[in-house]
Structure formats: structure tokens, C-alpha cells
Amino acid sequence: MPSRSGLAELPLESRRTFGVAMIGYAFMGKAHSNAWRNVASFFDVPAFEQKVLVGRDAGAVAEAAARYGWAESATDWQTVITRDDIDIVDICAPGWMHAEIAIAALEAGKHVLVEKPLANTLAEAELMTAAAAKARARGVQSMIGFNYRRVPALALARELIAEGRLGTIRHVRAAYLQDWLGDAQAPMTWRLRRKTAGSGALGDIASHAIDQIQFLTGESILEASGVLKTFVTQRPGPDGLEDVTVDDAAWATFWLTGNIGASVEASRVATGQKNSLQIEVYGTKGALTFDLENLNELRFLDATAPVREQGFRRILVNEPEHPYLEAWWPQGHIIGWEHTFTHQVRDFLLAIRDGTQPSPSFEEGLNVQYVLDAVEESAANKSTLTVVRH
Numbered sequence: 523m524p525s526r527s528g529l530a531e532l533p534l535e536s537r538r539t540f541g542v543a544m545i546g547y548a549f550m551g552k553a554h555s556n557a558w559r560n561v562a563s564f565f566d567v568p569a570f571e572q573k574v575l576v577g578r579d580a581g582a583v584a585e586a587a588a589r590y591g592w593a594e595s596a597t598d599w600q601t602v603i604t605r606d607d608i609d610i611v612d613i614c615a616p617g618w619m620h621a622e623i624a625i626a627a628l629e630a631g632k633h634v635l636v637e638k639p640l641a642n643t644l645a646e647a648e649l650m651t652a653a654a655a656k657a658r659a660r661g662v663q664s665m666i667g668f669n670y671r672r673v674p675a676l677a678l679a680r681e682l683i684a685e686g687r688l689g690t691i692r693h694v695r696a697a698y699l700q701d702w703l704g705d706a707q708a709p710m711t712w713r714l715r716r717k718t719a720g721s722g723a724l725g726d727i728a729s730h731a732i733d734q735i736q737f738l739t740g741e742s743i744l745e746a747s748g749v750l751k752t753f754v755t756q757r758p759g760p761d762g763l764e765d766v767t768v769d770d771a772a773w774a775t776f777w778l779t780g781n782i783g784a785s786v787e788a789s790r791v792a793t794g795q796k797n798s799l800q801i802e803v804y805g806t807k808g809a810l811t812f813d814l815e816n817l818n819e820l821r822f823l824d825a826t827a828p829v830r831e832q833g834f835r836r837i838l839v840n841e842p843e844h845p846y847l848e849a850w851w852p853q854g855h856i857i858g859w860e861h862t863f864t865h866q867v868r869d870f871l872l873a874i875r876d877g878t879q880p881s882p883s884f885e886e887g888l889n890v891q892y893v894l895d896a897v898e899e900s901a902a903n904k905s906t907l908t909v910v911r912h
């Protein structure tokens with residue numbers, strides 16, 4: 523007999539309240555916490571509780587937990603991921619910790635969201651992907667946080683490209699430029715050590731551009747050639763000057779399935795550029811341009827219009843018809859960078875509820891990792907062409 527609430531007819535995953543644990547509480551932990559805190563105010567998502575925030579410094583993590591809306595804090599992630607009241611583990615710790623935590627959490631039957639890039643090394647990324655495939659067979663989901671897929675303007679760009687509005691895509695230009703390392707006196711951080719970060723601008727920000735190129739076109743990168751450069755080779759560390767062991771900037775050209783060419787330029791020393799992810803897509807029937815510093819806008823040129831009327835027009839991607847925007851404010855009340863993480867958590871929760879694979883999957887994260895590896899190999903060998911493994 524049907525229950526009065528109707529809840530009994532819903533699959534188990536829709537009825538329960540998911541317990542969420544987050545590992546890491548720095549910049550990304552703050553951005554993800556903000557998303558967990560706000561998502562249910564705007565989107566219909568399954569019930570969840572922000573149970574526990576985990577970090578190494580007991581005092582600092584307790585303070586962050588109270589500020590970001592977590593019920594409690596802890597310092598031992600191993601204990602937290604085996605708790606019965608934890609169903610979801612969100613990993614915002616540095617890249618060198620991703621593999622160990624993600625694999626343990628998946629094996630413990632927890633759904634896992636992990637920040638990009640998937641891992642610091644290919645070997646770790648492959649192990650994580652294998653663990654994700656095994657867990658998926660048991661109904662346990664996993665996702666990598668390429669959050670820019672959830673910028674409404676970029677989601678719209680993908681739709682327009684898939685609908686054929688640009689015709690056959692010929693080439694894509696992407697640049698991700700920042701300047702927070704422009705000052706040669708900027709101190710050492712874990713992001714500048716190969717051991718803890720894997721690579722520099724390449725893994726940190728070119729990875730977003732590489733993901734976008736494949737996401738927008740729906741095609742895969744087959745061949746790469748790249749150059750990496752460290753302009754500031756030593757920086758002040760806790761014990762004096764320390765060698766920087768990752769790149770400050772990266773350049774790469776790619777060839778994709780579908781006969782598409784692409785280029786990526788990524789820098790953390792591009793003076794004056796703060797967080798500028800610029801993407802241009804050129805097809806036989808039209809073109810699109812986007813800049814993250816104006817993330818509510820997409821520029822579209824329809825080359826099928828009469829020539830005398832042609833020109834790039836600005837689409838203010840802020841209508842209820844646009845991806846994700848029905849949930850937000852009335853038209854013209856623009857949204858920001860942090861909303862991409864809210865959309866990410868929304869999509870992750872819905873996939874868990876529905877028992878479907880969220881995207882981007884660990885496989886997609888591994889695919890980006892193969893491209894990063896090919897760029898590094900090409901740069902190291904000064905080779906003009908390196909075939910991307912898949």
C-alpha cells in the first residue's frame with residue numbers, strides 16, 4: 523500500500539540524508555563549503571548534512587568548521603571515511619593526497635568528489651580510476667571537480683556547438699592567465715614543489731583549459747606538443763631560498779579527433795592578469811568567445827547571417843532558459859565564480875540520487891592527465907609531437 527508521503531516508492535538513495543565529510547579547508551575547501559552550504563537553498567537536491575570537516579591543525583580546522591557550517595571537525599581522515607554516518611567524501615586537500623584518500627574512501631563505499639587535477643602522477647591517476655570503476659559497479663559514484671564546466675555560459679557554448687550552430691569546428695584557442703607568482707619574492711608553497719603539486723601552471727590551470735577543449739568540442743586530444751618554463755627558479759622558503767621544481771608557464775598545441783586543432787597558453791606570471799580563462803572556438807558557420815573575468819557573457823558570431831549584419835554579439839547568459847539559471851535571480855542579476863561549485867555539488871548529488879555516473883568522471887580526469895603527461899614529455903624531449911595515451 524502506498525505510503526502517505528510517497529517516500530516509500532522512491533529508491534533508497536533518494537530517501538536518506540547523506541552525511542558529507544570534507545577533507546581540506548583552504549581556498550578550495552572554502553569554495554566547496556560555500557557550495558554545500560547554499561545548494562539546497564536554490565536547487566532541489568536530496569537531503570544531506572555537512573557532518574565533518576577534516577584538517578591537520580586541530581584549532582584551525584575547528585574554527586573553519588564553525589565558520590563554514592560543518593557540524594564538527596576532525597584531524598584524522600582515515601577514521602572519518604569509515605564512519606557509518608558518512609556517505610560522501612569531498613576531497614579538497616592538495617594533489618599529493620588525492621590518490622590515498624580517494625581510493626580509501628571509494629573502498630569504504632563512499633561517493634567521492636575530488637578537486638582537479640585528479641592526481642600528481644599518471645600512476646596515481648590510473649589507480650584512482652581503477653578504484654572508481656570498481657566502486658561504480660557497487661553503486662558508488664565519483665567525480666572530478668572541473669568546475670568551469672558549470673559556468674552557465676560555457677555550458678551554453680557546449681550546447682550551441684553540439685546543436686551545430688558553429689558548423690564544423692576547426693580550431694580552439696584557450697589561455698588561462700594569472701599573475702600571483704609574478705613577484706619573484708612571492709614565497710614557496712606546496713604548489714611550487716613537484717613532489718606536492720605534480721606540476722605548476724600546467725596541472726593547476728592548463729588542466730582546466732584542456733578539459734574545456736574536450737568538453738566544448740566533444741572530441742579527444744590525440745597529439746600534443748609543449749613547452750614549459752620556470753622563470754623564477756628559486757623562491758624564499760622557511761629555510762632560505764628553495765628551488766622551484768615546477769613550471770611557471772606552459773604552452774601547448776594539440777590535434778584532436780574530428781580534425782580539430784587547439785592551443786593552450788597557461789601562466790601564473792602573466793603580469794596584470796588575475797584569473798583570466800579565455801576560450802575561442804572557430805567553426806565553419808560561426809564562432810564563440812568567452813572570458814572568465816566576464817563569466818556571465820558569451821560572444822557569438824553567426825556566419826550564416828547576411829555579411830553586412832555579421833559581428834560578434836554579446837549574449838548575457840542570465841535567462842531562465844540558460845543552464846542552471848532558472849534557480850537563481852531574476853534576469854540581469856548576474857552570478858559569480860562561486861556558483862560554479864554550487865552547480866557542481868547539485869549535479870553530483872542528483873547523480874548519486876539517480877544512481878548515474880556524474881560527469882566529469884575519474885576516467886575523464888585521467889584522460890586530461892594523459893594529455894598533461896604528453897605535454898611534459900614533449901617539453902622534456904623538445905619534441906614537436908607526442909602521441910597522447912588513452
Ligand code: SOE
Nearest residue numbers: 549638700726727730790797
Ligand atoms: C590557483 O591557480 C587556482 O586556485 C586553481 O587551483 C583553480 O583551479 C582555479 O580555478 C583558480 O586558480
